[in-house]
Amino acid sequence: MEVDEPVRLPRLPRVAVCGGTHGNELSGVYLVRELLKDLREKDAEDGGPLSVLVVLSNPRATQQCRRYIDVDLNRCFSHATLNGPVPDASPYEIILSRKLNALLGPKGGQGAVDLVCDLHNTTANMGLCFIAYSDSDWICLHIFKHLQMPDMPMRFIHYDVSKKESYSLDSVGKHGFALEIGPQPHGVVRSTNYTAMKVGVQHVLDWVRHFNSGSVFEGGFVDVFTMVKKIDYPRDSQTHNITAAVHPHLQDRDFCLLRPEDPLFQTFSGEALTYKGSEPLYPFFINECAYYEKGVALSLARKRRVAVPPIRAQTEEDKQASFASEEEE
Amino acid sequence: MEVDEPVRLPRLPRVAVCGGTHGNELSGVYLVRELLKDLREKDAEDGGPLSVLVVLSNPRATQQCRRYIDVDLNRCFSHATLNGPVPDASPYEIILSRKLNALLGPKGGQGAVDLVCDLHNTTANMGLCFIAYSDSDWICLHIFKHLQMPDMPMRFIHYDVSKKESYSLDSVGKHGFALEIGPQPHGVVRSTNYTAMKVGVQHVLDWVRHFNSGSVFEGGFVDVFTMVKKIDYPRDSQTHNITAAVHPHLQDRDFCLLRPEDPLFQTFSGEALTYKGSEPLYPFFINECAYYEKGVALSLARKRRVAVPPIRAQTEEDKQASFASEEEE
Numbered sequence: 001m002e003v004d005e006p007v008r009l010p011r012l013p014r015v016a017v018c019g020g021t022h023g024n025e026l027s028g029v030y031l032v033r034e035l036l037k038d039l040r041e042k043d044a045e046d047g048g049p050l051s052v053l054v055v056l057s058n059p060r061a062t063q064q065c066r067r068y069i070d071v072d073l074n075r076c077f078s079h080a081t082l083n084g085p086v087p088d089a090s091p092y093e094i095i096l097s098r099k100l101n102a103l104l105g106p107k108g109g110q111g112a113v114d115l116v117c118d119l120h121n122t123t124a125n126m127g128l129c130f131i132a133y134s135d136s137d138w139i140c141l142h143i144f145k146h147l148q149m150p151d152m153p154m155r156f157i158h159y160d161v162s163k164k165e166s167y168s169l170d171s172v173g174k175h176g177f178a179l180e181i182g183p184q185p186h187g188v189v190r191s192t193n194y195t196a197m198k199v200g201v202q203h204v205l206d207w208v209r210h211f212n213s214g215s216v217f218e219g220g221f222v223d224v225f226t227m228v229k230k231i232d233y234p235r236d237s238q239t240h241n242i243t244a245a246v247h248p249h250l251q252d253r254d255f256c257l258l259r260p261e262d263p264l265f266q267t268f269s270g271e272a273l274t275y276k277g278s279e280p281l282y283p284f285f286i287n288e289c290a291y292y293e294k295g296v297a298l299s300l301a302r303k304r305r306v307a308v309p310p311i312r313a314q315t316e317e318d319k320q321a322s323f324a325s326e327e328e329e
Numbered sequence: 330m331e332v333d334e335p336v337r338l339p340r341l342p343r344v345a346v347c348g349g350t351h352g353n354e355l356s357g358v359y360l361v362r363e364l365l366k367d368l369r370e371k372d373a374e375d376g377g378p379l380s381v382l383v384v385l386s387n388p389r390a391t392q393q394c395r396r397y398i399d400v401d402l403n404r405c406f407s408h409a410t411l412n413g414p415v416p417d418a419s420p421y422e423i424i425l426s427r428k429l430n431a432l433l434g435p436k437g438g439q440g441a442v443d444l445v446c447d448l449h450n451t452t453a454n455m456g457l458c459f460i461a462y463s464d465s466d467w468i469c470l471h472i473f474k475h476l477q478m479p480d481m482p483m484r485f486i487h488y489d490v491s492k493k494e495s496y497s498l499d500s501v502g503k504h505g506f507a508l509e510i511g512p513q514p515h516g517v518v519r520s521t522n523y524t525a526m527k528v529g530v531q532h533v534l535d536w537v538r539h540f541n542s543g544s545v546f547e548g549g550f551v552d553v554f555t556m557v558k559k560i561d562y563p564r565d566s567q568t569h570n571i572t573a574a575v576h577p578h579l580q581d582r583d584f585c586l587l588r589p590e591d592p593l594f595q596t597f598s599g600e601a602l603t604y605k606g607s608e609p610l611y612p613f614f615i616n617e618c619a620y621y622e623k624g625v626a627l628s629l630a631r632k633r634r635v636a637v638p639p640i641r642a643q644t645e646e647d648k649q650a651s652f653a654s655e656e657e658e
Contacts, residue, residue: 185514187618191574245520289516
């Protein structure tokens with residue numbers, strides 16, 4: 001019988017936990033504040049092998065309980081935006097994204113933190129979601145496997161975007177993901193969501209500590225939802241106002257298969273509009289508040305099962321062997 | 330057997346339906362837009378005995394999908410605010426409240442519209458609520474009785490505030506009430522809430538038409554929830570940030586009796602805090618988004634049953650008799 005040898009991956013000594021990237025998504029805002037308090041209290045006792053950087057990403061938007069001040073911070077971390085010109089009158093978040101890239105990055109560079117976990121909320125009924133740009137980052141997929149909790153549905157969403165084009169704060173780390181929880185109105189904190197996110201972050205940090213200490217993690221399978229398209233609301237051609245809401249049969253049914261001719265919208269005059277796609281797909285971010293302005297009523301994903309190999313952290317010997325083999329090449 | 334003679338009340342020829350008083354409460358925003366479209370289409374055919382004025386109250390806040398621009402419009406209609414000085418640099422909503430008072434009022438004057446129905450949303454799990462300043466306005470209580478719908482809990486909330494001190498837009502009419510529906514995140518429209526509000530407004534207008542045409546409405550009883558106090562979140566004494574969320578056992582349990590020592594909050598470090606009041610009361614507006622800044626985590630009400638007499642509209646004969654009796658006095 002052949003047993004898979006674990007894939008050996010670099011340790012993750014520096015992790016960042018970020019909240020308030022959107023200033024009105026309060027689970028992350030209050031969790032980060034609590035973690036900062038904990039860290040201050042633990043400063044003296046803890047000098048362990050894991051450095052955790054806790055960041056309130058957009059303090060001004062958080063102060064005003066708004067998603068952003070000028071532009072959406074979580075769209076400012078593409079290679080092009082981080083390296084474009086910065087005129088004097090730049091939007092607040094453009095300046096801020098450079099500062100965060102200096103703190104947590106530089107994106108794509110050796111000095112970047114090893115893992116960024118960025119905390120978000122959605123008004124959609126999505127439970128706890130793990131959102132990443134890669135379906136073959138074994139660190140992210142193993143953390144996701146470790147995060148399964150009873151009573152809390154948990155899915156892996158994959159945006160198939162290159163590292164260079166990836167635009168969100170979590171893309172600044174060597175590995176990164178967003179932890180998204182809903183439903184929760186923006187500007188509101190619901191205790192069960194807060195607690196689930198707190199437990200989730202504890203599990204992430206526990207996993208990283210085990211990984212760094214040399215534990216071997218068994219392989220397995222993960223269901224991955226890869227985003228394939230977005231659907232906008234029907235709109236008035238002149239005013240651009242929406243003319244329909246998400247249909248009651250679709251509302252709150254994130255990750256339930258949407259089939260051709262299923263109801264999609266209900267117009268404000270009462271007419272049902274159906275899904276005209278040819279392929280059954282999985283809807284998510286259904287009726288997310290912040291996406292009205294982005295022209296997205298829901299996103300649609302294809303689901304597939306990804307095989308994840310066993311992994312463990314590289315030892316000093318592995319590293320030396322790796323150096324040696326590189327020198328031989 | 331004694332049969333109560335119906336109370337005779339003036340007809341209600343002019344009704345206003347208002348939405349977007351808070352620009353991010355979208356049921357009313359989209360319903361008012363739909364009604365305005367309907368009205369344009371019906372203009373030619375309809376010259377009936379009921380004039381319905383449809384108003385998008387805060388167009389600028391609606392445009393920006395914010396509750397308000399400078400100050401909360403729905404707190405600007407007290408006698409003092411409407412009659413105070415208006416300096417050049419007045420907040421947008423102070424100016425706006427004068428314009429709305431000119432359009433729908435003047436508040437307390439004979440020229441005011443007969444009934445104002447103002448449409449609102451809440452993030453709290455309150456179903457459909459009828460909010461008024463009086464528990465003895467038979468018009469409002471009869472409309473409320475008429476509004477009961479299957480599958481949609483419906484309650485009457487009473488703020489015991491004098492006409493002069495009453496501060497909301499609906500206080501400008503001779504009669505007035507807010508129609509509040511939730512749960513719904515601000516900035517989101519949910520189809521079932523939209524439809525319930527649409528049906529509710531249709532029932533209000535149907536009732537007024539029947540009343541004006543001389544129908545007699547039987548008396549009965551209404552459960553009235555009178556607000557008695559508000560409770561703020563626990564807060565950090567230095568930063569004023571909240572330090573706890575509504576307890577999971579209380580969240581979404583609007584109008585379920587809260588007893589002394591029942592859980593009230595859960596701190597962000599995980600501790601449960603209980604209700605220290607001495608009297609069991611009914612909570613509502615639990616965890617309403619817009620009330621964080623107002624220092625209100627929930628409101629508490631006493632419930633009691635109010636007897637409502639039968640009513641009908643005054644006829645011309647009633648009016649003449651009334652004039653005659655006034656002259657005799």
